Amino acid sequence: xxxxxxxxxxxxxxxxxxxxxxxxxxxxxxxxxxxxxxxxxxxxxxxxxxxxxxxxxxxxxxxxxxxxxxxxxxxxxxxxxxxxxxxxxxxxxxxxxxxxxxxxxxxxxxxxxxxx
DNA sequence: ATTCTGACAGCAA
DNA sequence: TTTGCTGCCAGAA
Numbered sequence: 001x002x003x004x005x006x007x008x009x010x011x012x013x014x015x016x017x018x019x020x021x022x023x024x025x026x027x028x029x030x031x032x033x034x035x036x037x038x039x040x041x042x043x044x045x046x047x048x049x050x051x052x053x054x055x056x057x058x059x060x061x062x063x064x065x066x067x068x069x070x071x072x073x074x075x076x077x078x079x080x081x082x083x084x085x086x087x088x089x090x091x092x093x094x095x096x097x098x099x100x101x102x103x104x105x106x107x108x109x110x111x112x113x114x115x116x
Numbered sequence: 117a118t119t120c121t122g123a124c125a126g127c128a129a
Numbered sequence: 130t131t132t133g134c135t136g137c138c139a140g141a142a
Contacts, residue, residue, distance in 0.1 A: 012139085031124050035137095041125090046138040048123040053140090068124060075123030 012038065016050035017057055019111050023065045026092045027109035028101060030069045037111040044068075052078065064088040071104025 019034050031044035031051075040046065047066075052075075054061035064085040068074045076085035076099060086096050095102045 035124085040138070043137045043139085044124040045122060045136095046124090049121095049139060050123095052123060063123080066123080069126095073123090078123055 012040075012046070013050045013053065016047055017054060017059070017061055019115070020051065020054070020061050020063060020066055021059065022111070022115065023062055023109055026094075026107065028065045028067055028071070028089070028094065028104065028107050029109045029111060030067060030071075032069050033108075033110050033112065034066065037115065048075065051075065065092075065109075067101060067104070071101035073099045073101075 015038050016034060019037060023029055031047040032041065035041050035044040035047045038047075051061065051063045051066060054063050055078075063075065064073075064079065066075075073085050073089070073096070076082050079085045079088075086099065089101065090096055094107060101107065
């Protein structure tokens with residue numbers, strides 16, 4: 001019987017929270033980057049799903065620092081007000097125009113590189 | 117158990 | 130360049 005190397009799915013969510021929580025101030029990353037770090041590069045959607053549930057997490061998750069690969073604030077609508085996410089990022093030095101981070105490439109933080 | 121949806125990403129046209 | 134379809138994982142009904 002093949003040993004299931006895969007971690008528990010519960011851990012998947014926990015890892016997403018953990019990685020997201022470790023995003024430094026003034027930095028952002030993408031769903032795909034987190035997914036890749038967790039080993040499921042093609043399932044970036046699941047990462048977004050985990051972040052969706054982040055509000056139920058007792059700890060604060062800087063989900064506003066996670067955007068899609070284009071640097072667009074796709075999930076801004078999930079922060080209560082549509083402008084909350086943008087203002088949080090702008091407060092951290094991000095330059096946002098039309099819900100898009102202009103200096104995304106400059107502020108990009110890759111967990112698969114920064115984390116062991 | 118089956119079906120649909122979702123804060124995405126990649127590729128084809 | 131934009132638009133549309135497909136693949137992927139997990140959860141809700």
